[in-house]
Amino acid sequence: MSVAKTAILPDAAARLIEELGPEIVLTGAATAPYCRDWHGDVQSDAIAVLRPRSTAEVQACVRAAAALGLGIVPQGGGTGLVLGAVPDRPAEQVVVSLERMTRIRLLDAENYSAVVEAGAVLEQFKDAVAAAGLFFPLSLGAQGSCRIGGNVSTNAGGVNVLRFGMTRELVLGLEVVLPDGQVFNGLSQLRKDNRGVDLKQLFIGGEGLYGIITAVSLKLLPAPDQVATALVALARLPDAIALYRRARHACCDLMSAFEFMPPIAMTLAQEAMPDLAMPMEATHPAYALIEISGSGLVDIDDLMQRFLESAFESGLALDGVIAQNQAQAKNLWAIREGMNIGQAQRGRHLRTDxxxxxxxxxxxxxxxxxxxxxxxxxxxxxxxxxxxxxxxxxxxxxxxxxxxxxxxxxxxxxxxxxxxxxxxYAGSISAEHGIGRLKKPDFEARLLPVHRHLLTTLKKALDPAMTMNPGCLFDMY
Structure with missing residues (x-):
């Protein structure tokens, strides 16, 4: 699907260049990479792409776009899956990319915290944290490309939610440029701060509706020096639930991930990565990928061994393999990630979350x-x-x-x-990806009147001109 390019305001791009400078403003063909979705299903357009290098330049971008009556689509790494950062009104919108704001402003090992700019790539930030002997637990398949600001704006999940929670649980404070160009400076590093309403929560998972996140204060943890990873074959999906309950009891809070996969996962992974070694044949109806981790006096390898022995004795586990080193563990996780690549290679398909x-x-x-x-x-x-x-x-x-x-x-x-x-089943149409523009009709169809009233009231109060990410989440005009 593509969005047709419509007549663009004739002098808007020129006026942005005059106001902000050509080193910040991209126009023409250079905007194309910023106007498509991660899977390439949608190609849109924008008047311009603005690439600020500092919070002050984000303020200038917001004020310049607002003065021209343009909508602003904030963007991180462009890895979102619900079109939340893809412009849908090419003649009325600019993209504000945070890709040039990548600095780690502070890494405080004694306080187990860091302050990082929104454009920092997640994997690069994690590597810098690891070099300091610490650990940031957010783990996503797109972590080599996604950016911290986008993770916070979408309240990203990933494979470690089980133990460490969603991104929301890892945020201590935020710096945000508001729709009027003011800066909300809430970069606290405090674990306990009960001074009234926690304003940062408005922007975590807010998908850019209320402002542009420019920096984040994050919780860090001691780096785990022991990690055990296992792939277990099961007779059916309900057995995966039963095995999880057993693991939750036996491994307690040391269990960092518990994923389930169907047998076709291995087929798809091999289609995507022909050289990927398969630890067992795809002949069982269900598989569980389990990881436990920790540091200090706990023997993680022994814990995993004893847990799986009990699973085999009970009849829950039919087959299994424990990674003997980091390379084998990486291979097991490659099946999980390769499955996603294999699905994409088969063409357009329904992706749900x-x-x-x-x-x-x-x-x-x-x-x-x-x-x-x-x-x-x-x-x-x-x-x-x-x-x-x-x-x-x-x-x-x-x-x-x-x-x-x-x-x-x-x-x-x-x-x-x-x-x-x-x-x-009283479920949610979005567990971790957000709503964006892709899921907007389904979200609106299930939006209760009081819920709509609260969202609309907040939007009108913070962004009366409807400047920030118009067309995302639901229509308010």
């Missing part, structure tokens, strides 16, 4: 997959995700032999089926 109560996860997957396959016998369902937090990505690969318009129709129909089942 939903959550249900953990106790109902297996039933939800079974009911939703059955409903989809009854309606679309040629489709392939790929359900995987994070057992501990009830987050499942139930993706649907349409029959590849269909025409493009038929594939689009099947994707639309499959999404409707999934959401209808989800509603019966």
């Amino acid at each position: 939903i959550s249900v109560p953990l106790s109902r996860l297996a039933d939800f997957v079974a009911e939703a997959e059955a409903a989809i396959l009854q309606d679309q016998p040629g489709s392939t369902c790929v359900s995987y995700g994070h057992v501990g937090d009830g987050n499942v990505h139930l993706n649907v690969l349409p029959d590849p032999h269909l025409a493009p318009d038929e594939i689009d129709a099947q994707i639309h129909a499959a999404k409707k089926i999934v959401n209808n089942v989800l509603d019966r």
Whole structure:
């Protein structure tokens, strides 16, 4: 899908260059990489892309765009999956990219905290933290490209939510440029600060609706010096839930990840990475990828060994392998990440990001997959995700032999089926990706009047001109 380029305000780009300088303003063909989504399904356009290098320059960008009556689409690494950072009104919007604001302003090992600018790449920040002997637990497949500001703006999840929580749980403070160009300086490094309403929460998960995050104060942790990773084969998905409950009891808070995958995960991973070694055959109905970690006096390897022995004795585990070194552990995680690449290589498909109560996860997957396959016998369902937090990505690969318009129709129909089942399970249409523009119709259809009133009141109070990320989340005008 692409958004057609419409007539752009004839002098807007020139006026932005005059006000901000050509070193900040990109126009013409140079804007294209900033106006497409991560998977390449959508190509849009914008009047200009503004690339500030400091908080003061972000202020200048916001004021210049507002003076021209332009909408502002804040952007981090462009790895979002719901079109939250992709302009949808090319003649009325500019992109403000934070990619040049990458500095780590402070790394305080004694306080276990850091202050980092919004454009810092997550993986690079984690590496710098590790070099200081510390650990930042946010872990995403896109961490080599995604940026801290985007992680905070979308309240990113990832594989370590089970132990460390969503991004929200890792944020101590924020610096934000507001829609009128003022700076909210809330870069506290305090763990306990109960001075009234916690204003930073307005911007965490706010998807750029209320301002542009320019810097973040983050919690750090002691670096784990022991990590154990295992892949376990199971007879069915409900056994993965049972195994998780057992692991939650046996491993307590040392369990950092518990992922479930279907057998097709290995097929997709090998399609994406032909040289990837498979630790076992894809002959079992379900798999669990488990990681426990810690430091100090606890023997993590022994804990994992004893836990899996009990799982085999109980009959829950049918087969399994424990990584013997870091390379083997990386190989196991490569299956999880390679599965996503393999799905993308098969073409356009339905990607979902939903959550249900953990106790109902297996039933939800079974009911939703059955409903989809009854309606679309040629489709392939790929359900995987994070057992501990009830987050499942139930993706649907349409029959590849269909025409493009038929594939689009099947994707639309499959999404409707999934959401209808989800509603019966009192679930959420977005567990960790946000709403953006892609999920806006589904969000609005489920938006209760009081919820809408609160969101609209906040937006009008903070951004009466509707400057910040117009068209994202829901329409307020």
